[in-house]
Amino acid sequence: MLSRKLTLRSLAFVYLLMILVGPLSMIFWRIGKDGVTNAWDALIAHDTIHAFQVTLTIAIIAVPLNTLFGIVVSLAIVRKKFPGKGLVNAFVDLPLALSPVVVGLALFLLYGRTGWFGSWFISHHIQILFALPGMVLATIFVSVPFVAREVVPTLREIGDDQEQAARTLGASGWQTFWRITLPSIRWAVIYGVVLTTARCLGEFGAVAVVSGSIQGKTETATLRVDEEYQNLNYAGAYGISLVLAAIAILVLIIMTVSRPKEGTA
Amino acid sequence: MGASSRSKRLSEDRPLASTGLALRPRRSRSVxxxxxxxxxxxxxxxVTAFLTVIVALPIAALIWASKKRGGSDFWQAIxxxxxxAALKLTITVAVIAALVNAVFGTIIAWVLVRDEFRGKSIVNALIDLPFALPTIVAGLVVLAFYGTSSPLGxxxxxxxxxxxxxxxxxxxPFVVRTVQPxxxxxxKDMEEAARSLGxxxxTVFRRVVLPNILPGILSGVTMAFARAIGEIGAIVLISGNLPYKTEVSSxxxxxxxxxGDPAGASAVAVVLLSISFAVLLAVGGVRRFATRFERA
Structure with missing residues (x-):
C-alpha cells in the first residue's frame, strides 16, 4: 500500500521534473551561462522596452473589455432565456479550442486589402493590420472565454435565491447586481481577470500574424523573444523570458490566493 | 446533493417571491x-455585437476567403x-501528447488528492504554470532543456x-484539472466496499475509480488535443519547421x-477550424453523458 503510493508519487515527480520544472529552471541556468549583463543590456534596449510597452497597452485595452463582456455574457447565459443561447455558448468557448494562428489569419483576411472591411479602413487611412488595433482585436479574440468560464459555474452554484429576495424587497436590477450578484461572484471574476491578463501578455500566434512584427513598432514582448532568438542573441531571449516567467509566477500566486476563497464568497 | 437540495429550495421560494412582487403597488411593478x-x-x-465583431465576422471572413475561388481551388489547397504532411504530423503529435498527458495527468491528479507530502500546495500551484506562461517562453525553455546545449545530454x-x-x-494542466475535482x-466508501469484497x-481502480473519472479524463484529453492541434508559440523555435518533416499545420x-498565399493558408485554417468545432461538440457530449443521471 505504502510502496504503491510512493511509486505513484515518484512517477508524478519525475514527470513534472522532466516536463515542467527542468525546462523552466533553464532560464536561470542559461542566463548565468550567457551572462547576466548581456541579458540586462538586452532588457533595457530601446526595442525591448518598447515591446513591453506595446504588450502592456494591448492588455490595458483587452482585459477590461473582456472582463465586462465576460460578466455580461455569464449573466445572460445563466439567468436569461433567449434564442441562440447555444450559439453564444459556442462562440464564447471557440477561442479555447482554436489555433491562435487561425484567429490571426481570420482577422488578416477581414481587414486585409481584399477583405470585407479592409478597403473601407484603407480608404479612410485607418490602419488595422500591422498596427495596434489589429493586435488588440487578435488579443481580445483569444482571451474571450476566461472570465465567462469562471463566472458561469459560480453563478449557477450560488443560485438566485438572494437575488429574488432583493427584488422582492424592492431593489432595482442595478442595485441587485451591485449589492448581491457582483459580491458573490467577485472571486470568480478576479480569477478570470488574472487568467485573461496572463493570456493577453503571453499571446504569440494570433498577434504574430496580424502585427508583422515590426521591430520598435508592432513588436510585443513575446514576439521580441522570438526575434532575439532568431538573431542568436540568446541572453536577450532568456532575459525577456525571465521577466515574462516572473509575471507568470506572480499570476500563479494570485490564482492560489484567490482560489480557496471562492467557496466562502 | 447540495445542488439538488438547493434547486428544491429555490422552487419552493419562487411562489413566495412572486407573491411579494404582486403585493407591491401596480405602478412600481410595471416600472x-x-x-x-x-x-x-x-x-x-x-453580447451579440461583441461576439459578432470580435469572433463571428473574422471567422466568416476566413471561411469566405477559403471558398471564394471555388471548390476545386479549395481542394487543391487542402x-x-x-x-x-503538416496536417498528418499535427494530428499525430497532438494525439501522442494528449494520450501521454492522459496517463500522467491522472497519476498527478491522484497524487495531489490522495497523497500527503510536504510542499503539496506548491506542486498543485505549479500545475497551472503552463496556462500562465507565454507559450514562446515554454518553447524556449524546452529547447534549452532538450536542445543542442542540453544539460542532460x-x-x-x-x-x-x-x-x-x-x-x-x-x-x-488539462487532464489534471478535470480529474482532480x-x-x-x-x-472512498465505494473503494473500501470493493476491497472488503476481495x-x-x-480491480478497484479499473472497476470503481476509472468509471467515475473517465468523463473527466475524456474532456481533459479532448481539450488538450485541441490545444496541441493549434499550438504555435511553443513549437516554432524547437521544431525547426522543416517542410514534410517537422512543420506543423499552424x-x-x-x-x-x-x-503571400492567404487563400492557401485559409483552406488549411478552415480544416483546423472544423477540428475545433468537432472538439467543442465532443466535450459538450462528454459533459452531457457524465451528468445524464443528475437531471433525472
Whole structure:
C-alpha cells in the first residue's frame, strides 16, 4: 500500500521534473551561462522596452473589455432565456479550442486589402493590420472565454435565491447586481481577470500574424523573444523570458490566493 | 446533493417571491418590468455585437476567403502534399501528447488528492504554470532543456520528439484539472466496499475509480488535443519547421500567409477550424453523458 503510493508519487515527480520544472529552471541556468549583463543590456534596449510597452497597452485595452463582456455574457447565459443561447455558448468557448494562428489569419483576411472591411479602413487611412488595433482585436479574440468560464459555474452554484429576495424587497436590477450578484461572484471574476491578463501578455500566434512584427513598432514582448532568438542573441531571449516567467509566477500566486476563497464568497 | 437540495429550495421560494412582487403597488411593478426588459435588451445587444465583431465576422471572413475561388481551388489547397504532411504530423503529435498527458495527468491528479507530502500546495500551484506562461517562453525553455546545449545530454531539437515534448509542457494542466475535482468528490466508501469484497488494487481502480473519472479524463484529453492541434508559440523555435518533416499545420498556415498565399493558408485554417468545432461538440457530449443521471 505504502510502496504503491510512493511509486505513484515518484512517477508524478519525475514527470513534472522532466516536463515542467527542468525546462523552466533553464532560464536561470542559461542566463548565468550567457551572462547576466548581456541579458540586462538586452532588457533595457530601446526595442525591448518598447515591446513591453506595446504588450502592456494591448492588455490595458483587452482585459477590461473582456472582463465586462465576460460578466455580461455569464449573466445572460445563466439567468436569461433567449434564442441562440447555444450559439453564444459556442462562440464564447471557440477561442479555447482554436489555433491562435487561425484567429490571426481570420482577422488578416477581414481587414486585409481584399477583405470585407479592409478597403473601407484603407480608404479612410485607418490602419488595422500591422498596427495596434489589429493586435488588440487578435488579443481580445483569444482571451474571450476566461472570465465567462469562471463566472458561469459560480453563478449557477450560488443560485438566485438572494437575488429574488432583493427584488422582492424592492431593489432595482442595478442595485441587485451591485449589492448581491457582483459580491458573490467577485472571486470568480478576479480569477478570470488574472487568467485573461496572463493570456493577453503571453499571446504569440494570433498577434504574430496580424502585427508583422515590426521591430520598435508592432513588436510585443513575446514576439521580441522570438526575434532575439532568431538573431542568436540568446541572453536577450532568456532575459525577456525571465521577466515574462516572473509575471507568470506572480499570476500563479494570485490564482492560489484567490482560489480557496471562492467557496466562502 | 447540495445542488439538488438547493434547486428544491429555490422552487419552493419562487411562489413566495412572486407573491411579494404582486403585493407591491401596480405602478412600481410595471416600472420594474420595463426597466428590466430594457436592461435585458441592452445586455443581449452588447453580447451579440461583441461576439459578432470580435469572433463571428473574422471567422466568416476566413471561411469566405477559403471558398471564394471555388471548390476545386479549395481542394487543391487542402491536398497540397506539404499541407497534407503538416496536417498528418499535427494530428499525430497532438494525439501522442494528449494520450501521454492522459496517463500522467491522472497519476498527478491522484497524487495531489490522495497523497500527503510536504510542499503539496506548491506542486498543485505549479500545475497551472503552463496556462500562465507565454507559450514562446515554454518553447524556449524546452529547447534549452532538450536542445543542442542540453544539460542532460539529450539532443532532440528539430525532431518530432521535440514537438511532442513541447506539447506535453503546454497541455499538462488539462487532464489534471478535470480529474482532480472528480477525485476529491469521489466517495472512498465505494473503494473500501470493493476491497472488503476481495478486489485487488488494480480491480478497484479499473472497476470503481476509472468509471467515475473517465468523463473527466475524456474532456481533459479532448481539450488538450485541441490545444496541441493549434499550438504555435511553443513549437516554432524547437521544431525547426522543416517542410514534410517537422512543420506543423499552424506553422504552415503562418508561413503560407506570410509568403503571400492567404487563400492557401485559409483552406488549411478552415480544416483546423472544423477540428475545433468537432472538439467543442465532443466535450459538450462528454459533459452531457457524465451528468445524464443528475437531471433525472
Amino acid at each position: 420594474l418590468h420595463s426597466s428590466e426588459r430594457a436592461a435585458t435588451a441592452l445586455s443581449l445587444g452588447f 491536398s497540397n502534399p506539404e499541407a497534407v 539529450i539532443h532532440v531539437a528539430f525532431t518530432r520528439t521535440a514537438i511532442v515534448l513541447a506539447l506535453l509542457f503546454v497541455t499538462l 472528480v477525485l476529491i468528490e469521489l466517495d 478486489a485487488d488494487e488494480f 506553422v504552415y498556415i503562418f508561413l503560407r500567409n506570410q509568403g
